[in-house]
Amino acid sequence: MRALSAELDLEQLRPAIAGIACELTGAWRCLLLLRDEGRSYIEAEALASGGAIEINTRRRAAGEGEMSLGMLELALEGGSVCAGNDGSLLQSAAAHDDEDGACRALCIALTHGGEVPGALYLVRGEHGAAFDARQLTLARRLAAHAAICLHNALAHARLRRENEQLACAEQALRTSQELLKQGERFNHTGSMRYLVREDLMFCSDELCRIYGLEDGRNCINYEEFAALMHPDDRQEVIDTVDAAVAMGGTIRVEHRICRRDTGEVRYISGIGKPVWVDGTFVEYVGTATDITVRRQAEYAMRVAQADLERVSRANTVGQLTASIAHEINQPLMSIVSNAGASLRWLDRDPPNLDNARAGLRDIVAEGQRAGGMIAGLQGLTRNTEPVFARVDVNAAIRHILTISKSELERREVSLVLALAPEETCALGDLVQLQQVLLNLVVNAVEAMAEVRDRPRTLTVSSACTGDQRVEVAVQDTGEGIAPDAMPRVFDAFYTTKENGMGMGLAICRSIVENHRGRIRVAGAQPCGTVFRFDMPRVP
Structure with missing residues (x-):
């Protein structure tokens, strides 16, 4: 039995119990049965044969072919059951202790701590031999000791499984933490916990790297965090954070920091979610992402887009060179004519000062007209940052049509102008809106270049819609756009022109959408194409 006490491995303990039971009790056969989910x-199984004991550890369900299930059920209820030579069953082995030869089979419950995990089933002899009193006593003692050993082995197995599960969980946690660190490094995103009452912010390694904190300095207070912010952004971020903390709301901020180690300015996007425990707001958990590279890419894209828009404007203006030269030449010719006339009025004796003054006033007016036109052209071709202000849409339309007038006449295009009588103002950049109008007008004129069998008519209109928007329409009587090409006309690099770049309408769409507007294209009736765009109206 000492060997059983020292054995904690169930795989070794179970056959050992069956073998020792056969050896101590002189049984011919011994079965160790354990309960599992009600069965x-x-x-x-141990079999005594020729002085040796054979062990079978094949697990199988208990059945009548191998034992008496009735004895097993009674034993699990009453502790132990004996089967006599006459086939009778008694639920107490002690009843046969003084009756040698009266118990040929014995089933004893393995009981420990009020639980019955199984039983020992022993058969004395293959040909009806019976247990004596000493063997029955040894069997009961062995069953009690086996129950304790099984309980200890099961507890040890559970503890070992729990330790293995704990070790697996710890390994999984370490793996998860390492993956989290790698993910944070890859995405340039650090994580943090901010304990509100304690005024402590715990930062991940990646967040410490982003902020430029010293090695091992993973905990800072709110004042130290605020000191990292760029002076121009600090107060706004503090106000946003304070407002969110006051109500236990989510924090979302974008700001610049000055790294503590190098002083380098970095752009940060942060979000913090409140954590509530038992109805009490206790902390924030969140992330901070270094978006400097993204901001730099956005800036580079804006610069590239501005350059592309400027080139597109210059290219479009270049197509109207003759018209622009004609429109500028008219005030210049008027200036020359008025200057000559004024000189003649002054050469008279006596000089006619009134007519000379009138001629000079005309010179000033025509000079201002030419200067205004040149200034407008410079605005269209100069690389300047967009300036959003109140724009008179009708005035912008008239300006574009003025510089296009000679081109319309040269191509024999009739103009129908239908502008809204009321004030049509929008918030936008004048140069960009003029670029959209100029591109649409030039496209419309070119679309009618091959028309010979009908009038070439350009219709430009403006209107104020009921949803407080300003809508502009540019319509031509050209050949129109194929239905399958309609969805693609605003795509970059898509063009139906032989020498087109495919960027004009793509830029138009980008400009209109940046003005919170929409641009659309449709076929006109009975022929041609109409482009419409709208923007929010401002008083």
Whole structure:
């Protein structure tokens, strides 16, 4: 029995119990049965044969072919059951202690701590031999000791499984933490916990790297965090954070920091979610992402887009060179004519000062007209940052049509102008809106270049819609756009022109959408194409 006490491995303990039971009690056959989810299973079998004991550890369900299930059920209820030579069953082995030869089979419950995990089933002889009193006593003692050993082994197995599960969980946690660190490094995103009452912010390694904190300095207070912010952004971020903390709301901020180690300015996007415990707001958990590279890419894209828009404007203006030269030449010719006339009025004796003054006033007016036109052209071709202000849409339309007038006449295009009588103002950049109008007008004129069988008519209109928007329409009587090409006309690099770049309408769409507007294209009736765009109206 000492060997059983020292054994904690169930795989070794179960056959050992069956073998020792055969050896101590002189049984011919011994079965160790254990309960599992309401059923009994034979876990080990020992057979005494020719002075040796054979062990079978094949697990199988208990059945009538191998034992008496009636004895097993009674034993699990009453402790132990004996089967006599006459086939009778008694639920107490002690009843046969003084009756040698009266118990040929014995089933004893394995009981420990009020639990019955299984039983020992022993058969004395293959040909009806019976247990004596000493053997029955040894069997009961062995069953009690086996129950304790099984309980200890099961507890040890559970503890070992729990330790293995704990070790697996710890390994999974370490793996998860390492993956989290790698993910943070890859995405340039650090994580943090901010304990509100304690005024402590715990930062991940990546967040410490982003902020430029010293090695091992993973905990800072709110004042130290605020000191990292760029002076121009600090107060706004503090106000946003304070407002969110006051109500336990989510924090979302974008700001610049000055790294503590190098002083380098970095752009940060941060979000913090409140954590509530038992109805009490206790902390924030969140992330901070270094978006400097993204901001730099956005800036580079804006610069590239501005350059592309400027080139597109210059290219479009270049197509109207003759018209622009004609429109500028008219005030210049008027200036020359008025200057000559004024000189003649002054050469008279006596000089006619009134007519000379009138001629000079005309010179000033025509000079201002030419200067205004040149200034407008410079605005269209100069690389300047967009300036959003109140724009008179009708005035912008008239300006574009003025510089296009000679081109319309040269191509024999009739103009129908239908502008809204009321004030049509929008918030936008004048140069960009003029670029959209100029591109649409030039496209419309070119679309009618091959028309010979009908009048070439350009219709430009403006209107104020009921939803407080200003809508502009540019319509031509050209050949129109194929239905399958309609969805693609605003795509970059898509063009139906032989020498087109495919950027004009794409830029138009980008400009209109940046003005919170929409641009659309449709076929006109009975022929041609109409482009419409709208923007929010401002008083």
